[in-house]
Amino acid sequence: MQTLHSAPIVLPVSADPIGDGAVLVDGDRVLAVGPRAELLAANPEVRERAWSGVLTPGLVNAHAHLQYTDFEELNSLDQPFHVWIGRMVEKRATFTDAMWGESTRRGLHMMLRAGITAVADIVTDPVGVLPPTARSGVGGVSYIEIVFEDARSWSESGRALLLERLASGPAGRALGVSPHTPYTVAGAVFADCVAIARDKGLRLHPHVAESPAESEYVLTGTGPFAKSMTEFGKSMELIRDGGSGLSPVQYLDKLGVFGPDVHAAHCVHCDPTDREVLRARGVYAALCARSNKILQSGQPPVADYLRENSPFGIGTDSLASTPSLDLLEEAAALRTLAVSQGYEADDLDRRIVEAATLGGAGAMGLADVGRLEPGARADLAVFSVPESESVTPESAYGALLDAAAAGTHKCLGTILGGTIVHRG
Structure with a gap:
């Protein structure tokens, strides 16, 4: 009718x-x-x-972790990112598949009540998360996350598990691949994840250049993330080699990660060269300014993205690091940040709303949302x-x-x- x-x-x-x-x-x-x-x-x-x-x-959320809706108490820790992520790992260990499902359902309901109808959702525990997401009818892509993988763990079980998860996803929900970051996924593993996704025609959505600690790790192989990876018993090339001498964006580009089938979460610490790489490769950034502020990670250079016509969408991230799953509130915060960074053109309101709709759609390669x-x-x-x-x-x-x-x-x-x- x-x-x-x-x-x-x-x-x-x-x-x-x-x-x-x-x-x-x-x-x-x-x-x-x-x-x-x-x-x-x-x-x-x-x-x-x-x-x-x-x-x-319907608004399009370019980056979320719906399964962490019930982790809301973590967004008030007032701790830098590398400390916060340790608390996140601790709380994760207490959750079951049933709990992940309930947490995801609550996140889906919050998004629908905020006018969000499509989402790029990072999924670490697909058994609990994917069924309610598929049943909801919400559009977008669920990206299966690969995290804490070095060459050994990848060859022993990680690769096979990713292939199994990609083969067993529920009907009605598009899947993609999310190698988490260059500090939690070894370089060779990162490249293999990209190869698997491209062989299957799937999109990719890593986290990139989110925090100063990530930049230090990729550049020199040192810092709090190097310490934590060593404590986890992970053998990472960047620690072994004393870093890459590159920024996170340039490092992943050297690995062949970037292309128009990729959109990257956060992109906070991106200088003009980094932004040019992303533009040249057709990579959208997913900006999450409120999460970056809470995790003391810095401010995304949204005014520069606007001036340079760099493509971007807007994401809420999860309630573990943001005050709400309301994308209009996130968009308003991003507009305020652009003004504080000196953006004065009269197209600002329109372009921010476009980023919350067309930007998220473009990030996921969706032409009909x-x-x-x-x-x-x-x-x-x-x-x-x-x-x-x-x-x-x-x-x-x-x-x-x-x-x-x-x-x-x-x-x-x-x-x-x-x-x-x-x-x-």
Whole structure:
């Protein structure tokens, strides 16, 4: 059955804003987008669902760890990243597959209530995590994570386990591969993960250049991560060789990691050369500024990414290191950071909202989400903003981010594949 979702303002994102607009949906696809009057005239018998507020594409979360939703107490530790990750490892050991499943379900519900309809989700424990994610119908890619692997453990069991997990994923959920970082995955293992993913036509999503300790490890093979890998009994080339003399981005590029099938989480410590490498290889960054702040990792150079037209999406990371799974709140924080870094162009609001929709879609290579246009998946979100009667199509981008920054926004509805799954 066809449904017309109408609102005072429609932001297709892939096209200009529409006042008194509407989106015509048939099943799980968008048929048309345009002025409400025109679509009603062409479809007089259609069932209409009239929303107040601003109607947008479903938001696209470019980086998350949904299984860590129940790790919320870790985001208030006030400890640097290398200390926080040790606490994370300790808490992980207390969880069962059933607990991972419950934690993931809670994260999925939080995302849907925030208007997020697609996610790049890092999955370390797929037995518990993948079934509820697949059942939810949320779009995006689940990336099977490889972590704490050196050449020995990889050859003994790690490689076979990855292949098994990729072969046994649930129907209805796209899978990818996530070699965690250059400090928890040996170089040869990292390269093999990339080769496996590309042989199977799967996308890749590593963490890159997140913290100063990572940069030190890759450059010189020293620092807290070298100490922890040695304590774990891992034999890593970068420790053995005294580092690579390179930044994390340049090191992974030397390994042949980067290409248009990759998007990289965080990308905080990226200088102009690093950013040029990412652009040249077609790699999107997934920026998670609130997580970086909590973990004392630094600030992503979002103003530089904007000025240089470097592609990026926006991620929430997990509740273990961020105050919420609300992507509009994350987008508002990123806008504030861009302004503090000197970005003054009047396209800022639009480009930040684009990053929360089209950016996440591009990061995962998805052409039918993060936009409202014929043929796209019927994923929609509706948001209220204060004094909505004074919001114009041209000011709607800024109004959304202003409300999120003030905590006065509300997701009135989330439509996933044509079905209303949340009403505010």
